[in-house]
Amino acid sequence: MTEDTYEVVAAELRTAIDAGDYAPGQQLPSGPKLAERFGVHRGTVYKALETLATEGYLTLEKRRPAVVRERPRERMVVRDRVVYRDEIGYFFDQNAKNWRPVKPPTHRIGPPPNHVADALGTNRGENVLIRERIMAPPDAKRGLQLAISYLPLWLVAELPVVGGSNTGPGGIYDRIEEHFDQPIQWHETIVGRSPISAEQDALVVPASASVLVITRAARVERDGQSLVVEVNETSMPAEQFAVSYSVARDESAAWRGPAR
Known part of the structure; x- marks a missing residue:
């Protein structure tokens, strides 16, 4: 992957969250660990996390790992x-x-x-x-x-x-x-x-x-x-x-x- 492939990282994390690999309230691995896992620059990971936060998948706080939010499977x-x-x-x-x-x-x-x-x-x-x-x-x-x-x-x-x-x-x-x-x-x-x-x-x-x-x-x-x-x-x-x-x-x- 390259630095402009944050969409790929976001898609893989989104799929993992939807599949239940990360439960609501659970922390994702840290930014550096995710960067190492996906073989991308840390900036790419952070952009992917921001995308998922905007979509409602994650809660982001400074200097802390992203936390998975509780999300409905369909509109309630x-x-x-x-x-x-x-x-x-x-x-x-x-x-x-x-x-x-x-x-x-x-x-x-x-x-x-x-x-x-x-x-x-x-x-x-x-x-x-x-x-x-x-x-x-x-x-x-x-x-x-x-x-x-x-x-x-x-x-x-x-x-x-x-x-x-x-x-x-x-x-x-x-x-x-x-x-x-x-x-x-x-x-x-x-x-x-x-x-x-x-x-x-x-x-x-x-x-x-x-x-x-x-x-x-x-x-x-x-x-x-x-x-x-x-x-x-x-x-x-x-x-x-x-x-x-x-x-x-x-x-x-x-x-x-x-x-x-």
Whole structure:
């Protein structure tokens, strides 16, 4: 091999990890030992390890051997773009219907991220109510979704129950719909990015991983004005989730009928 064959080294290590030769939590041999094993320069090995870390196979720390991450053999959850309801209340993921918090949910007052403040229509740096939950299947060993809701304080003043620990049957969405006597309208934006420190801790993912973040804004109408009453951000390990949805036709793309 030569120094530009890091892809070959990455492929062999990837195959070994997928085959179970290296178990989750196990350290790989050191960089010098891998370089000797593959007959390549150390820089080639480090580039291969960085590639596997980006793919979610490894966790890298300075001056320590790479550690194999726990990875699913296939995607665990395929999210669709439909809201559902059961006896507990609304939920946005049919495949995660039975998921529950892995620890007691928390709520506090604090400033939201700037893009959330913009969506809520509050001033940047202004405090809001922050409700946080770490969700997972009943038998999961760690959290798989970090769900954070941000609510403006004017809403909490009007509807104090949304700021408490017990928001009642149906949760904050039922309370909001009862208060405004109308159905909530939701709009979502999905992005992929590197995890912030809170996501790394909650989801047990390294900084080198990627997360899928769904930002959902809840709107109601009052006196002819559209109000954002909550912004929810749900973060999840990107390697374990996919998003599935039907593609709707615009009028401009209407079927023209059989060819003549």
